[in-house]
Amino acid sequence: MSDRVLPRVIALNEDFLLDKAANRLWDSEVIADDTSTFAPLWWFVGAHGGAGTTTLATLLAPAGDAGHSWPVHEENRVCVVVAKASVPSLEKAHQVLLQGQQQVETVDVIGVVVVAETPGKYPNLVKNKIDVLRPLTTVWELEYLSDLRLVEVDKLAMWLPGDVVDTTRRGRKVSVIERVPVSVARLGEEIVAAVLGDDFMVDVPSELGFSSNKEDKEGEE
Incomplete structure (x- = not known):
């Protein structure tokens, strides 16, 4: 079990909270060797509009895009909240994170991805908001990637577990159409x-090359 201590229950701002998905978000017949048909291992959940869930779920093959809802009807209900690196966005992320931890018992929120809106360092107020989240969950900070603003989402490259990440200067210059940015692959x-x-x-398709911790735990019983 995790050593992380859940925060005390506090009153949440209803205006910031997300609805549970009315139906399943993923309904695809699994086809061997076609990763696009595999049920997501986790879901990106947007804390606000334009957070970047669709882009991230496109770049990272094992992920699903839950939009602005909790994927309560899925086989795998592990969630990662996504928010832009601004004070209003991070305040919404804070509220959504607490909602997932305290009010939506059927999902597991394992972290928050903070997406930089501009290059360079964060203002102190933004840093402070991120620091508020750190005791509550894992926080991943994703750098500003200008190339993602130049390409249609459906043209982006896709990362799969096990893909080699080229961290050389030459590799970092490869187009996002050909290869997922290093920082996204590391994420x-x-x-x-x-x-x-x-x-x-979680249920892990065997084609991904991982053993499922669900199978491991069932084997221990």
């Missing part, structure tokens, strides 16, 4: 590692 690696930890039960 995928860290989320996959978190999802496959001992605390969360």
Whole structure:
């Protein structure tokens, strides 16, 4: 079990909270060797409009895009909240995170991705808001990636677990159409590692090359 202590229950701002999905978000017949048909290992949940869930779910093959809802009807209900690096956005992320931890018992929120809106360092107020989140969950900070603003989402490259990440200067200059940015690939690696930890039960397609912790735990019983 996780050593992280959940925060005390506090009154949440109803204006910031998300609805539960009315129906399943993923309904696809699994086709061997076609990763696009595999049920997501985790879901990106947007704390606000324009957070970037669709872009991230496109770049990271194991992820699903839950939009602005909780994926309560899915086989795998592990969630990562996404928010832009601004004070209003992070305040919404804080509220959504607490909602997922305290009020939506059927999901597991394992972290928050903070997406930079501009290059350079964050203003102190933004840093302070991020620091408020750190005791509550894992926080991943994703750098500003200008190239993502130049390409249609459906043209973006896709990362799969096990893909080699080219961290050379030449590799970093490759178009986002050909290869996922290094920082996004590293984010995928860290989320996959978190999802496959001992605390969360997920179904992992064997084609991805991982053993399912759900199968491991069932084998121990």
